[in-house]
Amino acid sequence: MPFSPQAYRPDWPILSLGDAFYDPVAAADFPETILRFRNDRAAAQIGLADLTDDEWAAHFGRFVPLPGTLPQPLALRYHGHQFRQYNPDLGDGRGFTFAQLRDDRDRLMDLGTKGSGQTPWSRAGDGRLTLKGGVREILATEMLEALNVPTSRTLSLVETGEELMRGDEPSPTRSAVLVRLSHGHIRIGSFQRLAYERDEASMRALVAYVLRHLYGEDSDDPVRLLTHVVDRTATLAARYMAAGFVHGVLNTDNINVTGESFDYGPWRFAPTWDPAYTAAYFDHAGLYAFGRQPEAIGWNAMQFASSLRLIADSDPLVAALDGFAPRFQRELAAAILWRLGLAPVDPDTDRATVRAVEQALRTTATPIDRFFFDAFARPDLPATYGEPWAAVRTALAAHPPRSDRAHPYWSGEPCGMQIDEVEALWAPIATADDWSPLHAKVAAIRTMAAALR
Template sequence: MPKFNPKHSLAQLGEPYSLSCSPTRVSAPQWLAFNPELAAQLQIPEVFWGTDTGLGLFSGNQLPDWAKPVAHAYAGHQFGNFVPQLGDGRALLLAELEDVNGQLFDLQLKGAGQTPFSRRGDGRAPLGPVLREYLVSEAMHALGVPTTRALAAVLTGDWVQRETAEPGAIITRVAKSHIRIGSFQYLAARGDTVKLKTFADYVIARHYPACADSDTPYLALLEAIVAAQAALIAQWMSLGFIHGVMNTDNMSITGETIDYGPCAFMDSFNPAQVYSFIDTQGRYAWGNQPKIGSWNLARFAETLLPLVSENAERAVELATQALQQFNMLNETEFRRLMGIKLGITEPVATDEPLIRDYLTLMVKNNADFTLAFRLLSQSVTDSSAGAAGLFADNNGWQDWAIRWHKRLAEQGVSTADIALQMNKVNPALIPRNHQIAKALEHAANDGDLSLFNRLHKALKTPFELSAETADLAQPPTAEQCISNTFCGT
C-alpha cells in the first residue's frame, strides 16, 4: 500500500516551468469546509484534518516541511487573444500526493497571495467564488465528471477588493494535474524546442505513459488529449453545464474540469445560454463548447508540431488528422450519453433525430434541462405523466413520445428497469444558480454557512431525492433566475 510520501516532480523540473514562491500570510484564518473523505483517499495525516495545524497548512500561514510551493508558468488564448505569459497568479502547487490506489494528485492552494505571475493582481480570492468552486466541483465529482476537487476552504480574515470589498478565502484543490494547454503554449512562444520536449516527455511519463511506447509519442499524446477533451465536453453538455471561460489556459491536459469561475448549470434549456458576465458575445455558450474545445486543441497541436515531425508539412498533416477525430469522438459520446438519458441502453446513429427533436422540443417549450430528463422516467409508462407537464405544446410532446415509446419497446427491456436506469443517470439535484447565490449571500453577509452545508451534503447524492431535499430540486421562479455569474479575479 502507498504511504504518505509527497512528491515534487513539477517543481524539480525548475524554471521556466515553475517558480518557487511562498504564500502570503493571512491575518485570521478560520475553517469554512473540509473534505475528510478526500483527505483519507490522499492519505493526508489526520493531524491536518480540521485542526489548527491543518488551518496553518490550508491558509498558507504555516506550511509543513513537505510542502514546496511553486507557481506554474503558462500562456493562453483569452477570448481568442493570445497572452504569452499568464501563469498561476494566485495559486501555488504545494506537492503531489499519492492516493490509496497509487494515483498521483496535485495539492494546490488557490487565493494564497501574489506570485511572480500575478500581473498586478492581488493574488487573493473572495469568499463567494471559493464557496462556489467548492460546491460545484464536488457536485461534478458526484455526477461522475472528471474534475478538480475541493479538499479545504478557509476564511482569511482579510478583505479583498473587487467591485466592493469582500471577505477573502482560500480553497485547496486537488487534481491529477493543473497543467493546461496554455502550459505548452508558454514554452512554444519562447521558441525553446528543447524545453518543450522535456516538458512533453514529463507529461507523457506522468499522465500518458502508454504514449511512450508509440513510434510517434508526441502525436500519440495529442490524440490522447483530443480524446479526453472530447469526452469531457460531451459530459458537460449532457448535464446542461456551461464552463463559462474555455480559454486555453483553463483547459486541462488530463481532461478534467478545471478553473471554476463563472460556471453554471442551465435552468431553462437554451443552446445559446451564457452566464459569464464577461462573455458578452456568447463565445462560450452551451452550444459552442465543442467548437471551442476543438479550437483550443488546434492551438495545442500547434505547439507540438516541432516534436511530431521534423518535416513541417508532415507534422501539420499528422496533427490535422488527429484533430479531425475530435468531432467524431465528441458527437459519438454525446449521442451515447443523451441516448442513455432517454432510456436507450445502446444508442446508435439512427437515434440522433430522436435526441435532437427532444432537445428542440425543450427549447420551444422553455423546459428546465435537468427536470426534462429526470421526470422522463415517469413518462415511460404514462405519456401524460412526468415530463409531459413541462411542455405547453402537448401535441408536440405526444408526437415525440410516441416515437420514443416505440424505440424503448424495441429493446425488450421492462419499463420498470428502463425507468430505474434512467434515474441512475439523470440527476435530481444539481447546483442550482439561485440556491448557490443565496448560500453565498448568507455566508458573506451573515457568516451563515447552513445553506452552503445543506447544499454540499445533498449534492453528494445527486441521483437521490428525499422529502428533505425536494425543495433543492425545484427550478427558480422568474424572480429567482440568475442571468450572470462572476469569476472572482
C-alpha cells in the same frame, strides 16, 4: 500527524522538469485561518482524511509543507488565448502547486491553490480569492462530480480574515484560500508558452512528463499525446452539454491536458436547452455560450496541435484532430443516456435518441433538470409531457435501463443549481455566518450522485 503509509503516498515528479517551468513562491501570511469546508471524501483518496482541523488549517491555510512532497509551492508558467486573443503575460497569479500525491487509483494528483497570494505572475492583482468565489467553486465541483463531468474537486476552503475590494460584487468582501485536488495542472497554455519561445527541448520534456505521469505511458510521442488530449477534451465538451453546464471562460489557459474541468469563475447551469445562454457578463459575443462550448473546446485542441508543430509534422497532427468531432458525438450520446439512466443500444439508435431529446428540450423550453429527473424516474414520461415529447418517449423505450429506480431520491424533487439558488446559499453566510444551508446542499448533491450511479 496521522499518515497511513498505504494511503498517503507523496510524490514530486514535477521537479524533474526543472525551474524553466515554474517559480518557487511563498504563500501569503493571512491574518486568520478559519476552516469552512473540508472534503474528507476526497482527502481519504490521498491519505489525508485523518488530519485534525488544526493540522488541516496549518497545511491548507498556512501551507506548512506536507511531508515527502514539494518543499515549497511552485507557480507554474504558461501563456494562453483569452477570448481568442493571445496573451504571453500569464502564469499562476493567485495560486500555486502545493503538493503532489498518488491517489487510491495510483493517479498522480496535484494540490493546487486559489487565492494563496501574489506571485511573479500576479500582474496588478492582489492574489486573493473572495469567500463567495470559494463557495461558488465548492458548488460547481460538487455538482459536476455528481453529474459525471471530469472535474477538479474542492478539497478545502479556509477563510483568511482580510477585506477585499472587488468591482463586480459588493465590497469590501470576505477573503478565502481554496485548495483543489486535480489530476495535474498542465494546461494547453503551458505548451503554447514553449511554442512561443521556440523551446524544443522543453517542449519534448513536457510531452514526456504528461504522457508518463498523467497518462501512464513511457513515451515522448507528441502525436500520441494529442490523440489523448483530443479524446479527453471531446469527452469534457460532451459531458458539459449533458450536464447543462456553462463554464464561462474556456480560454486555452483554462483547459487541462487531462481533459479535467477546473477553475470556476462565472459558471452557471443553463435553465433550459438554450444554445445562446452565457455565463459571463463580459462574454458579449457569446463566444463561450452553452451551445458553442464544443466548438470552443475543439478550437483550443487545435491551438494545442499548433503548438506541437514545434516538434512534430503537421499531417499526423491534423489526422489526430480529425478525431474530435466523432469522439464528441459518441460521448454526447453516452453522457445523455447515462443521465437518463438508460443503456446504449447501437450508435444509430443512440444518436437518434439524443437528437429527439435535444430537439424537444430546445423547442419546448422545458427545464433541463426537471426533464432528466422525470425521464430517469419514469422513462415513459408523465402525462404532463404532451405531444411534442412523443418522439422522445419512443426513443427512450428503445433502451434498457442501466440501473434501477429504487433510490428514494427519485420520489422527491430534482436537485439543481441555478444562479438564484447560488445567491440564496450565499446570503445566510454573508449576513449571519450561517453555513448550514451550504452543507445541506452539498449533502443533497451527494445524495443525487448516489442515485444517478
